[in-house]
Amino acid sequence: MRGWFIIETRFKAFQEKRMKIFSEVVKKYWNNQLNNSEDLNKLAENIREKYNFLEKDMSFIKDHIRIAMGLDPRGEDDFQDEINIIKNSKEVKKPIIAKIEGVCEYCDDEDCKCKDACKYEAHIYRRSKGPIIENNKCLNCGECVTKCDFGALADKIEFLPLIDFLKDEKVPVYATVAPSIIGQFGEDVTMGQIRTALKLLGFKDMVEVALFADVLTIKEAFEFTKLVKKEEDFFLTSCCCPVWFNLVKKNYPKLFQHMPPSISPMIASGRFLKKLYDDIKVVFVSPCIAKKAEAKEANLKGDIDFVLTFRELREIFDTLNINLKDLPKDEKDQASFGGRVYARTGGVSFSVKTVVNRLEPRRLIKLKAKKVDGVKKCKQILDELSLGNIKEYNFVEGMGCNGGCVGGPRTNINSEKAAKLVNEFGEDSLIMTPFDNINVMKILKQFGIDRIEEIIEDNEVSRLLNRE
Template identity: 25%
Template sequence: QCVNACPCGALRVRTERGKVFNAINDPSKTVVAFVAPAVRSIISSHFGVTYDEASPFMAGLLKKLGFDKVFDFTFAADLTIVEETTEFLTRVESKGVMPQFTSCCPGWVNYVERKYPEIIPHLSTCKSPQMMMGATVKNHYSKLAGIDKKDLYVVSIVPCIAKKFEAYRPEFAPEGIRDVDAVITSSEMLKMADLKFIETKDIVPQEFDEPYKQVSGAGILFGASGGVAEAALRMAVEKLTGKALTDHLDFEEIRGFEGVKEATVEADGAKVRVAVISGLHNAEPIVERIIKGEEVGYDLIEVMACPGGCICGAGHPVPEKIDSLEKRQSVLVNIDKTSKYRKSQENPDILRLYKEFFGEANSHLAHELLHTHYSPVFGTCSCDNTLKKADSAFKT
């Protein structure tokens, strides 16, 4: 088995449904689920609910499955935007390494570490939203709720197989306790509902739990290609101009299914040039030009491994037709349009978390818990150290 066949490092597909059911049935554990923005895009079509019913329906489904607390992963998308955009603006000001690549897709991060380690300095140091959420729940929520970290079992529910590998990276198990204990895909979540004979009529829609309940429309957009860049632009433009962004919140030119999209945003003399790439092969020409030292004409580059972004993740049910993908995207866009907060930096729960815990964006504590480092992985067979360590962690 060689990861060369799968540049995302996602070949080791494992189901953790059994582990999660065991944790739910263990009275000594508080079992927490957090669920990614893109998962609601399939809830809508699978259960036949409208876009505005998808989030409360999903929270109700997870409670019915037996999770003690259900948090919205979109909260971590908002946290990622505040950290990553602050890092971007610091690089601009200090003339740091540019362009900055996003780092929220573990498939893309694995690809860089294996195939293009020369561009590691261009990658944002931000952890992915999954690992930011895990570190926040294990370090902030455990204190707030008075639960020992060892008794808190954290489950991430995502459309992504690469995130299974990511959760087992040794650096995400400080002091031997993993930040994310198990990762299940949206397809596995639906299977769990089948195994428990849960039907649509059994599900009572409800709100996500405190203290990560409020989320922004910008964070919801993370589930589709262009969403990370769009959310970052909504913050970067405000910070660069010093004025609140009240209109032109929609950057439609970077949405959709094309492999490479771009936008240049100019406001009050400030200019941000963005490229949005989905599908790893589409990143190669730009990456190779950067390695040659050429100016590529972008400041911020979003890369998502799956064509169209996480709504097309391999952990989702396979769409029968392309219009299913468009429908998935429209669920997210409609939720954003009708959200009370449409900018990550305005999410009141995010602001409170900084005030009470992290201090400020990119603070020392934020760097400790929300940022990471990357290492070149030389050799592409399964005997490399990172994979070996991840495998042995999985067995424990």
């Protein structure tokens, strides 16, 4: 097999090396040791020597340094104005997933796992001298990125431009964390310790996005009772997974009419916090590459400023010597059991059903849920619905990753263990359902909402919770 020894020693298992490159970049930039192109060139040379790359691999290394900085690759180009771009940047720009030149020439077809990575989406991934991504079809699920062991594809990391905001005392930065975060930094690490660690990084505070899942659960329950009036009616939930949402929107326009205009809990967290506090930045932490793309959609842009993954945040903690297990526990009970189990398959359905049953306990048309996960199963259920094959369900929940968000591409633990910990964390909540969460009403009252029914009336809150 052509070039196998070279692949084995230089590019094999690059996902771990990629995080080490990111660690080196963070360490240098955090300590004010990356100030110009000369500093970047020295860093690239150190990485080349440390990981046994060859001189001809320098463009590959430099591009992965750029990706770690949140910048586009430039191929053969030397470092130029990258530091100035970071210093003056307020965002990481699209595309989220970038192609790195050079490595695919060493990869034999029979050994390449990524060529079929998108076969259940739209055959958007093709091999020639390297991958070709058709961005108008890409769901940004991250499947192709995680399947490539050799670093030919990578998602940009959004931490470097954030560092300057974290160090600026005039700019409050809030972290909003996905429900699937529990257990990702150690089974014995509490949410309160994660909050403390984030404050050590410079964050003002940490908020559970599960709180905003509670808000959206109530909205979707009202939407369900309004839209599902007959046995043949059905409802596609929209308020969680961007892969599911975009799969429906891009490929099933008729079914898209059965999806309410709700935003995701991530977007809601940014919108509400930015209304409550002036001139802040909001950073979402999750296991999801698709969330990086969602935050940059034209009608959502600006609600969330940066997205970090669990794997990236773990590397940041390790690089900056923050040991979570040794930290004090700054605990807050913000969300219900229902909001917290959004993290795994079936969580959205369970949560919405508990509220529907509270709103209309004698409802004749009961909520009957169909829960699917993984792009393949999502497409199968949508194909069934397109053919009119609706049998025993009227509420469809789709999650792009197997197991739900706990199976996301940038998790630190396996999905089975993560789902177990999510359920346990949910059970620890003193709030059983979103309907019982007094934190929800506290937030809504700040927007002039006195009755929960007003959440779907024409007012500022309903506008905040809807896509344009």
